[in-house]
Amino acid sequence: MLSRRGLLVAIAAGTAAIGLTGLSEVAANAAKTFTVCKTSAVPVKGGKTFSVGGKKILITQPKAGTFKAFVAVCTHQGGALSGASNNVITCPLHGARFDASTGAGSPPAQMPLSKVSVSVAGGSVKVKF
Numbered sequence: 001m002l003s004r005r006g007l008l009v010a011i012a013a014g015t016a017a018i019g020l021t022g023l024s025e026v027a028a029n030a031a032k033t034f035t036v037c038k039t040s041a042v043p044v045k046g047g048k049t050f051s052v053g054g055k056k057i058l059i060t061q062p063k064a065g066t067f068k069a070f071v072a073v074c075t076h077q078g079g080a081l082s083g084a085s086n087n088v089i090t091c092p093l094h095g096a097r098f099d100a101s102t103g104a105g106s107p108p109a110q111m112p113l114s115k116v117s118v119s120v121a122g123g124s125v126k127v128k129f
């Protein structure tokens with residue numbers, strides 16, 4: 001039988017173990033920054049898809065020097081998105097159209113594209129997730 005003191009020690013050890021597990025999950029989920037391409041690889045008002053960190057990422061350049069990044073998966077039924085033209089990303093499966101600047105979609109897509117954190121440094125486009 002566990003004494004009262006033994007019970008308190010066991011509870012404290014369990015709480016500490018849960019706390020350590022939480023910390024390791026935070027460390028495992030820490031965002032990483034990936035260099036994707038040179039800025040010149042993405043046309044103005046266009047877009048291009050890249051494989052980065054195991055994900056397909058669509059980089060757009062809605063206006064010169066402004067870059068946006070999205071997960072290159074249509075929010076309707078998961079169609080693969082491959083680019084943009086005149087600041088519109090069009091899904092090849094059922095024709096949903098997404099704004100290349102905001103990711104906002106039109107039917108049949110009900111949800112906007114998932115945004116990815118993007119930055120530019122030293123002439124390269126970088127994403128963080």
Ligand code: FES
Nearest residue numbers: 074077079091094
């Ligand atoms: S999967 Fe993209 S419009 Fe249907």
